[in-house]
Amino acid sequence: MADYKIKVRRFQPESGQGPYWEEFKVELEPSLSVLDSLLQVKDREDGSLSVRCSCRAAICGSCGMKINGQSGLGCKTQIGEAQELAEKMARATASGPRTREAGREIAGDDERAQPGAEEAAPIIIEPMGNMPVIKDLITDMESTHWTKIRRVTPWLLPHGEAPEREYIVEPESMIDITQSMACIQCGACVSSCLSMEADPDFIGPAALAKAYRFVGDPRDAEGVERLHDLAEDPHGIYDCTHCFSCVDACPKDVAPMDQIMRLRRKAGEAGIEDPNSGHSHELAFVKIIEKKGTLDESLLLQESFAPGIKGKLVPSRRAIKEMLGSIPTAIRGIKTGKMRSLPKLIPGIHHKLPGTAQDEVQAIYKHAEEHNEEFNLYIKGDEGELAEIEAEENLETAIAAPAGEEAPS
Amino acid sequence: MPTHDVLVIGAGLAGQRAALAAAEQGVSVGIISKVHPVRSHSNAAQGGINAALNPGDSWESHAFDTIKGSDYLGDQDAIEIMTKEAPEEILHLEHLGVTFHRNEEGKLGTRAFGGASAARTYYVADITGQAIMHVLYEQLMKHSDSVARYEEWFCTALAIDEAGECCGVVTRNVADGSMELFQAKSVILACGGNGQVWKPTTNALICTGDGIAMAYRVGAKLMDMEMIQYHPTTLAGKGFLITEGARGEGAHLLNAKGERFMETYAPNKMELASRDVVSRAEQTEINEGRGFPDGTVALDITVVPKKRVHEALREIVLVGRDFAGVDITREPIHIKPGNHYTMGGVKTDVDGRTDIPGLYSAGETACVSVHGGNRLGANSLLDTLIFGRRSGVDAATRAKHTDASKPSPKVLEDEDAMIADINSREKGSGRRVSEIKLELGQTMDAKVAVFRDEAGINEAIEIVARLREEAKTAYIDDHGSVFNQDLLGAIELGYMLDNAECTCLAALERKESRGAQYRTDFPERNDEEWLKHIDLEKTDDGPEISYSEVTITQWQPEARTY
């Protein structure tokens, strides 16, 4: 047993009062969860402390919240670890506010920023972000999360009559979409999403991950339609800034950003025009590095909008427009030092990597091509685990295929 | 007054399946759930769902395994229906979009399963229940014009009209605390099990037996309430489930002396003997002082090749790491038998009909009975879907041929008064609701669990009676309207006490050992006197006991050896 101090951002809608912070002392095993600490307060001290929860095991998706500013599940965050993080953050940010949440000006907030002189820093618990708060840690997921889920037509649209038996599909295709099926709709990714903060209309990580579940499903007949819909919506797949927040926040390894990137790739493959040229930009990036080892900005724009020789000989209207349009941005980039100086922008002047370095870059490409795998834990397992297993595999003799798994229940 | 032809209470697998089936019949349907539907406990089912769909497998074989598993207390007509209709249901789910595991040919693939004589368990990685439930919820969103969803609405009572038929339900809108009387021609209770009556349990916090208690309070019969499954491998403190898959993959059970004790209890099947057998073996080791000081034995997964663990047991690696701080690939984990499943419940026929016209029940709330004394793994999801669908269809058919009957406002007034009473209790006037729940859970876990005897059950009955008195003055802190979880907790306590009382009485009544009921004072199965169901009905003096026949079609009871 250990003592902890939790500091909860509370809001009691019927009190006529705004949000406020309240500290509670709790006593529990370090391996128990932050949710357990809240339940202890609720049981022993203040039954009005409100938090959605049910399974306590990271399967129902009820208990999304921010802990020390990070979005996740209360039941999946061990209190001991949360304490360590709180301390670390208190030390690191002795001079600044610890979290990035919206209502920073609320009562008692400035005191929070002060480093605890002798006392251990409290664990800070807040409701999820990017959602209206209803009461304490309970947010309005209907108006934010679920509305967006419904936006992506979240049901299978098969072609014609169902077959007499099952649909015959590639086994891998089912495993592929099982990663997005693993989503428990907890909203942690939505809470953490930076694009959503800037553009509340952004369809968002969870709903787009859900969309991939259909686009990637060979039984769905409307994949291309879906891609058009999500690509042409200004708040759709190109609204994501690739910031990784949702990947970090997701308790189920759904990696929503990866699902969005898959949607973008599929949209590119389907020849859907991308308003930001994200897909061709990505291809251009990859191609230039393969050739030169480092990024040659002078080529990036050209390759993005007018790829290859054909693109340059017969540039599309859009390519011309985009290139002309991007001149002011380029100039600004040079002025602010984000891009290298003007002379270096002349094609051909870009330096090459020294010695055999370029060969090594190419070897990386070759390896990547040969191991054309995705980040999908249902296929690969955690990276650490994998490395370990691979190391041990050499020692183990061939493992006889087990007779079968006895399933749990 | 919100009005529907069919009203489904509960939005787990049973409830959602029932609502979709009823809507297909062209009637107006409402579905109510105290939590958002996808938070329902059906999520927790990792392992899979059984169906004899493979060529070479047969429904008879599935039925026999189920009957034997039930220790011959299951009703064979119901089991026949369930196992015959299972393949069609799996295909239906596949067509709706469930991402079932495929074999190399791209067809549905199966895994083998405990207690089953063929590989007939269909699954989606380790998220079978979740995957099915989310797909059903997709369909609910798709059909939102024919099924109205009341998400985060909490039912407090059923309404019965003068003819004794069910005609509606009283519900509290959790978001704003308003009380609403719903009218319906048919009501289907699909509120899940009552695991929270025991502590610890593998069940979620919402599994408080609400449906069972609500039906009981209006006079519906309950059946097999003594049959509570204890799962052999749950984490000591919190009761989390460690899947049977671990033992399926070859993990060993060890006592504190490092002995593989199953050799003594089930030399043939060892760790893979049936659940009740393994649970009893573990509890015997613990009781006789060969367990660890924390009242556990050890599950040693380190004997399973690491690669296989990561491939097939990923979820429990995470459970061990996140919830017990143990790396199960390196060290044994402490486990013990823990409360897991409610075999009994509201007595229904094979179309979900209870004794009360217009009132139906399905899923873990109901007792058809297909599980009898002991449920086989992966049969529960099947039960929820088959009987969910059947009750949806029958409830819709009834609604088409029945005139609406308006529920009396009196039931709403009674519920308002009940809530006003809870709210009026002052802080410190009695015990905290949470304290009573804890004592109830610990009492049931100590006295009405793996091993039972008359003295222990009687003690439990006394304690439950005292707690019932204490509950009348128990106070809460929150008196608001918006998301008053404190109040809902107090109402749930009432449901839990009803469930506990019924289980205790049925356990006391059954003077034999069968399935999950093991009486140390009556250690043998006694078909002559006890091959029958115990039914319970509410009277003013508490539950009244009666019996009903077990339906036997073609499988005569035999000795049950594994």
Ligand SMILES: Cc1cc2nc3c(=O)[nH]c(=O)nc-3n(C[C@H](O)[C@H](O)[C@H](O)COP(=O)(O)OP(=O)(O)OC[C@H]3O[C@@H](n4cnc5c(N)ncnc54)[C@H](O)[C@@H]3O)c2cc1C
């Ligand atoms: C850890 C675990 C693993 C399992 N694994 C398997 C497995 O592999 N295979 C298998 O076949 N079975 C398994 N089971 C059993 C199976 O998951 C359940 O029996 C089944 O899902 C129950 O479904 P249900 O629809 O009856 O109820 P639930 O899914 O529990 O749903 C109950 C619904 O009722 C609602 N409700 C309850 N009370 C009220 C009220 N007062 N007002 C309004 N709404 C209310 C809830 O909100 C919820 O929507 C497992 C169980 C557990 C605990």
Ligand code: SF4
């Ligand atoms: S990667 Fe994209 S979707 Fe994910 S949090 Fe960042 S902006 Fe949002």
Ligand code: SF4
């Ligand atoms: S993608 Fe992950 S974080 Fe987002 S809702 Fe789903 S489970 Fe939660």
Ligand code: FES
């Ligand atoms: S309580 Fe279910 S996810 Fe945390």
